[in-house]
Amino acid sequence: MSTSALADFTAPADDAVPSESHDDLGSALAAVLQADQRLSIALRAERAIVHEFNLETGERYITATCPELETWCRGVSLSDSVDYQDQPQVQSAYDSCAGEGEPFRIQYRLNRDDGNETWVEAVGERLDGPGGKRVCMVIRDITDRRRQHERIETLAFRDSLTGLPNRAAFQRAFDEAANSADMTGEKFGLIMVDVDYFKDVNDTLGHDAGDALLKSLARMMMSAFRASDTVARLGGDEFAVILRNLHGEDDMTRPIQVLQGLLRTPVEYNGQSFSISASIGAALHADRDDEPTHVLKNADIALYKAKYDGRNRAVVFQPTMRSDVEQRVELLRDIRAAIGQGEFVLFYQPVIDVSAGTVASFEALMRWNHPEQGILPPAAFMEAFEDHDLSLQLGEVAFDTALKQMRQWMDEGLEFGRVAINISSAQFRTGRLAEDIAAKLKQWNVPADRLTIEVTENVYMGWGSDVVGSTVRELHDAGVMIALDDFGTGYASLANLRQFPIDRLKIDKSFVQNADDDAIVRAVINIGASLGMKVVAEGVEKLEQLDALSRYGCDQVQGYHFARPMPAADVAGYLKGFKG
Ligand code: C2E
Ligand code: CA
Ligand code: CA
Numbered sequence: 001m002s003t004s005a006l007a008d009f010t011a012p013a014d015d016a017v018p019s020e021s022h023d024d025l026g027s028a029l030a031a032v033l034q035a036d037q038r039l040s041i042a043l044r045a046e047r048a049i050v051h052e053f054n055l056e057t058g059e060r061y062i063t064a065t066c067p068e069l070e071t072w073c074r075g076v077s078l079s080d081s082v083d084y085q086d087q088p089q090v091q092s093a094y095d096s097c098a099g100e101g102e103p104f105r106i107q108y109r110l111n112r113d114d115g116n117e118t119w120v121e122a123v124g125e126r127l128d129g130p131g132g133k134r135v136c137m138v139i140r141d142i143t144d145r146r147r148q149h150e151r152i153e154t155l156a157f158r159d160s161l162t163g164l165p166n167r168a169a170f171q172r173a174f175d176e177a178a179n180s181a182d183m184t185g186e187k188f189g190l191i192m193v194d195v196d197y198f199k200d201v202n203d204t205l206g207h208d209a210g211d212a213l214l215k216s217l218a219r220m221m222m223s224a225f226r227a228s229d230t231v232a233r234l235g236g237d238e239f240a241v242i243l244r245n246l247h248g249e250d251d252m253t254r255p256i257q258v259l260q261g262l263l264r265t266p267v268e269y270n271g272q273s274f275s276i277s278a279s280i281g282a283a284l285h286a287d288r289d290d291e292p293t294h295v296l297k298n299a300d301i302a303l304y305k306a307k308y309d310g311r312n313r314a315v316v317f318q319p320t321m322r323s324d325v326e327q328r329v330e331l332l333r334d335i336r337a338a339i340g341q342g343e344f345v346l347f348y349q350p351v352i353d354v355s356a357g358t359v360a361s362f363e364a365l366m367r368w369n370h371p372e373q374g375i376l377p378p379a380a381f382m383e384a385f386e387d388h389d390l391s392l393q394l395g396e397v398a399f400d401t402a403l404k405q406m407r408q409w410m411d412e413g414l415e416f417g418r419v420a421i422n423i424s425s426a427q428f429r430t431g432r433l434a435e436d437i438a439a440k441l442k443q444w445n446v447p448a449d450r451l452t453i454e455v456t457e458n459v460y461m462g463w464g465s466d467v468v469g470s471t472v473r474e475l476h477d478a479g480v481m482i483a484l485d486d487f488g489t490g491y492a493s494l495a496n497l498r499q500f501p502i503d504r505l506k507i508d509k510s511f512v513q514n515a516d517d518d519a520i521v522r523a524v525i526n527i528g529a530s531l532g533m534k535v536v537a538e539g540v541e542k543l544e545q546l547d548a549l550s551r552y553g554c555d556q557v558q559g560y561h562f563a564r565p566m567p568a569a570d571v572a573g574y575l576k577g578f579k580g
Pocket of ligand 2: 363422454485
């Protein structure tokens with residue numbers, strides 16, 4: 001390479017052209033020098049250099065218009081001056097310019113051994129002039145522009161909490177996938193991930209805990225999916241993934257399983273560990289005739305179904321789900337309206353004390369007094385107990401109705417014992433259940449020792465067991481009796497349950513009614529006795545079931561053998577006619 005050529009070229013441009021030499025130079029040369037001056041000032045202002053390779057002589061030529069660039073572009077071969085990541089791109093642009101005369105405009109990083117990243121833009125053309133065939137390019141430092149662009153990109157397209165692409169970036173990636181699907185028939189997948197009960201984590205453990213949870217979920221998602229998949233946070237606790245170039249559903253379900261595996265590891269926060277669970281809905285765009293944007297709605301439907309089926313699960317969209325979901329949405333809407341109309345009422349089923357032969361209490365069971373279909377059991381509106389907001393509303397209805405009724409019975413002097421109210425897990429997760437109940441008892445002027453709450457063992461599991469533990473303890477200390485419902489059907493370990501003040505175990509009716517489960521029934525009664533808890537058997541329909549239960553030492557029984565759940569108005573008559 002020739003540095004003298006460079007010096008020759010730049011010297012007149014850098015210094016003022018002496019005016020007395022004007023006469024000695026032909027006017028043509030003067031014009032060339034002026035042009036050089038102008039070029040030079042433009043290059044310096046732009047912090048650019050001209051870099052030229054003579055394809056015939058192999059000579060190189062660099063202007064001295066930007067000293068830094070000059071230093072780093074001086075390398076003998078291409079690999080000396082271009083960062084290795086960008087070499088293939090630069091090489092191919094250069095080759096087709098030298099070979100076919102193809103002009104180029106490329107951006108690349110310089111190979112700097114001082115560790116500073118420098119981005120340049122090179123605009124090149126092949127010049128076939130008097131000097132021979134040359135590749136001539138203008139190289140410009142664009143590092144600042146590039147950084148600014150990155151900052152803007154970060155602000156506009158990144159979620160600041162997790163660093164993941166945000167909703168705008170998701171939309172852009174989705175549009176690209178949809179376009180490619182339209183043009184090439186590419187199959188792509190969409191996965192929606194929604195953290196279960198995230199609002200409760202925020203409300204009970206605080207926003208910092210919520211943030212920590214979202215960050216760990218983001219990390220888990222990054223490791224479950226390929227680097228080429230777009231993992232985005234759409235906002236709140238909603239995440240989405242776009243998976244490109246899929247062969248089929250398996251390409252989606254495999255990483256989902258990986259994610260589910262990761263979700264099983266608890267998150268540590270502030271010395272506490274809690275578990276995250278998420279509902280996942282997935283849909284594949286595989287049919288070229290289908291509109292790619294349908295996949296958005298389909299993934300939503302699958303997500304809805306995952307939540308509806310009990311959360312903490314993944315569902316892949318199937319066309320049959322469409323109508324299921326629509327029906328359910330309609331049902332929830334009807335239930336919401338029915339709550340407003342006061343159509344939800346309580347029926348009461350007596351619980352009998354075996355040895356005393358008396359009515360010990362009543363369990364309050366909800367019914368929907370439907371204007372057209374009549375009295376409907378919970379099986380017809382189970383969806384509502386699984387919906388966060390509706391289950392809270394129904395919980396209110398249950399407490400208000402039962403306490404008002406109890407007050408009335410007490411005023412009438414009716415000896416009903418206690419009333420048991422069923423609690424859904426959403427009510428626990430608010431973290432306010434103990435206060436809410438205390439306030440309601442006060443409002444209706446009913447003593448706490450007239451109330452029992454029935455809780456299923458699954459409520460005791462999961463991240464919120466601290467909240468559940470303190471709530472249950474507070475209620476118990478206030479005199480509310482705590483019954484563990486459906487005992488034996490959940491997953492709670494006895495060791496786990498011993499931490500909580502449980503007064504009563506209710507053996508699930510499936511064990512009571514199945515003669516083969518006799519051993520289980522006996523075991524539960526013995527466990528209850530040894531832990532100092534009373535045992536209630538539900539679903540007692542036959543005399544022989546009652547006989548067996550009383551032989552095993554079961555304390556209380558409940559079932560159709562004694563009475564079906566009845567309207568409040570029938571309770572007084574029932575008590576009067578009851579013969580133990
Ligand atoms: P659960 O708490 O296990 O209630 C006992 C269920 O067994 C009731 O069903 C009751 O009618 C039924 N049952 C009682 N004796 C017998 C019998 O001898 N044979 C048979 N086959 N069944 C018997 P129900 O009223 O349909 O309620 C179903 C479930 O709905 C309840 O199960 C409870 O989990 C839920 N539920 C009812 N009311 C409420 C409520 O106010 N709040 C909440 N969160 N859940 C409720
Ligand atoms: Ca119950
Ligand atoms: Ca039960």
